[in-house]
Amino acid sequence: MDQESQRQELPGRLAAFKVPLLFLLVILIGAAGFYFYTSYESPVNHLIEGVPYYGVYNLYPDYTTAAISVATILRYYNDERVSFSALKNEFPDLRHRDGDDSSNFQKALKFFEAQGYSTFSIKLLDDKYKNRKINEIKKYIKKDIPVIVIQQKRLDTKESDIEKSGWRVVIGVFDDKKEVIVHDASLGNNYVFSYADFEKLFFPGASRMFVAWPKDDLVQNLPKPGNTLPYQKTLPVAEKAYDIIGAAGRARAAAAAADALCRSISGDPTAEQISEYLRLQKESIGYRDEVINNPGFELMPPLFQFRNKMWGAKSLMRIGEVSRARDVFVNELVPANKDLDKTTEGFEFVYDTSDDEELIRFEKLINGQMPYLYEMIMRTYQFEGRYEEAIDAYMPYFKLDPDNEYALGLLAELRDPKLRKIPRYVKCMGGKSMIK
DSSP states (O other), X not given: OOHHHHHHHHHHHHHHHHHHHHHHHHXXXXXXXXXXXXXXXXXXXXXXXXXXXXXXXXXXXXXXXXXHHHHHHHHHTXXXXXXXXXXXHHSOOOTTSOSOOHXXXXXXXXXHHHTTEEEEEEETTSGGGTTTHHHHHHHHHTTTOOEEEEEESOTTOOTXXXXXXXXXXXXXXXXXXXXXXXXXXXXXXXXXXXHHHHHHTOBTTBOEEEEEEEOHHHHTTSOOSSXXXXXXXXXXXXXXXXXXXXXXXXXXXXXHHHHHHHHHOOXXXXXXXXHHHHHHHHHHHHHHHHHHTSTTGGGSOHHHHHHHHHHHHHHHHTTTOHHHHHHIIIIIIHHHOSOTTOOOTTOOOOOOOOOOHHHHHHHOOBTTBOTHHHHHHHHHHHHTTOHHHHHHHHHHHHHHOTTOHHHHHXXXXXXXXXXXXXXXXXXXTTOGGGOO
């Protein structure tokens, strides 16, 4: 075939391929369009209004972050059927356990479902969420559903820290600023994380998110979610308070462990038991010193300052440093035993409302004063066998709480030599020879 004939056939061959090529092009464009349509997510720049904050400003870190986060969700939906004390019992302190907070996590899902809520949860470290952690959270934020996440407590969390992970509630996401807004019990209200920092906080054992929202039947019985209150500005004291409250929690835990050990001893303690009891009390004192010496301590509410000084002196007394303890009680705390229910900027006056009778006696305030202080002064004299001085020191208690049966019983023991007995803590610290 000559060249002229070939040139004449070429357009025909091209025409034969034109239809299949156009068809293939349409398919490729359609596939690309479908992928773009299904994968594209419009930017989210949204802050949920009216999510209540419970945490560092009102001293709710006395509660676990699980209990606080659950309370945040309940109160956002104006659901007040379950009290804070009940939530504290439902979600106990897991600070001394290793690994995932899975016990409270599973409890929370069951709890919400039993209360009439729908729930959804995922592990954000699963491969399919590798680059989509915040995208999963955004799905709910834009629907005004707060999201609970379980993460590392802070970016500077150390391996030696007692609390490595905790719960926080996401209340806002801003794609334009690449920021996540959270209510964090320890760091503060509407606290800001960058996307990059927020994602770094997920690690094995602390990488969950879950949401809960009322089912239709429950919605009918609840007011509209949220409230009309604007979010309070996050105060600079929050970060200092985080360190202070963390150390205070460790002090409380060590002292509680010492007290539990002492109560478990039925007869005379062994040398090993005495040594461990003293070690735990000294550990508690060390943490209390860390609290009191923190530059932010004086910014904390009067009650918080008072408690920590009193519990620190109480531990001093229980390692035999009775004179030092009495000096704190008499010279520092008696003058400060007033206006303990006053607030400081950014703080509310909220404390544990436990049903435990002993805890109620420890924490009770009357007209802004704490009667229990005078029991502690009395104990310093009782430890030394100075009963007349112990009685005199105890009498101011009854000006504040004259009908307290426990206190009246103690007074009767002090007055009657036949009823007097050595407090068990004297045995646990090694006997009267330890008292200085």
